[in-house]
Amino acid sequence: MTTNTIARQAGIPEGTLRxxxxxxxxxxxxxHALKVLALAPATFDLQSWRHPLGSERRVRALYAVGHSAEDIAAAADLSRAVVSAVAHGRKDRLSGRTVAAIEAAYTGLSKTTGSSSKSVRMAQKAGWLGPGWWDDDEIDDPGYNPAPVHTLRYIALAEDCAELERQGYTREQIAARLGVTLDGLQRALGIYRQKQQLEEAAA
Structure with missing residues (x-):
């Protein structure tokens, strides 16, 4: 949190805090001290400047499953130039509004597969990971870096989910057993189904 953000949210003069x-x-x-101490850490608003890491991961993940910069820009109501700059790490900070817009676009697009083979090739060349690798609780964490494995995470989650459902477990119970959120599990299943449909259509 910047000094400006802390002062604004605490309701005290920025110059005093600075x-x-x-x-x-x-x-x-x-x-003034009590107001600052009452703030929860990492309490951001739409006026706050934010680190771009989470947004970079989200945009890159959408590239990895075939969404173009134009698709993402339209879903986020941002310019294509901004989306491309975020994807390629050319932004050292982002406004809270831009971060929120990218998060909303990711929520809507990450459950589907796009049609841009160019985006897929770019992601593969750069080693960008798709949504199936990320859990909502991890994607903004700078300390989390998914280890590369032979089986993509979304495939492993989908196959484990199918096996546990045959054993009578609910989706909520399966998510807990697999150590992911229910939304993360549902996203992995959606991507898995989309990939299967694409492969069947290409066959």
Missing amino acids: DFVNGRTQRIRRG
Whole structure:
């Protein structure tokens, strides 16, 4: 969180907080201090500047399953140039509005497979991972990096889910057993079905 974001959300003058943080003043009003301490960490709003990592991962994941920059831009109501810049790591920070727009586009598109073979080739060449590799709780975590395995995660999740369903488990129980959220499991199943349909259509 930037000084600007903290001051705005705490309702105190930014200059006051900046002077204290930079050591230009050694004291701060008790009321101001209590307001700052009451803020939860990583509490962002649409005016906040955000690190681009989560957005990069989301856009790249959509490329990996065949969505073009134009498709993503349309879903996010952003320009194609912004989407492309995010995908290629050319943004060192993003506005909260842009982050929220990309998150919304990802939620809508990650359950489907796009038609852009160019995006797929680009993702494969760059080693970008598709949505099946990411859980909603992990995609924004800079400390999480999925280890490459021979079987893509969404395939493993879908096959494990099918086996557990044959044993009588519900989707909620399966998600808990596999250590993913229900949304993450549903997304993996959707991608798996889309891939099967594409392969059948190509056969």
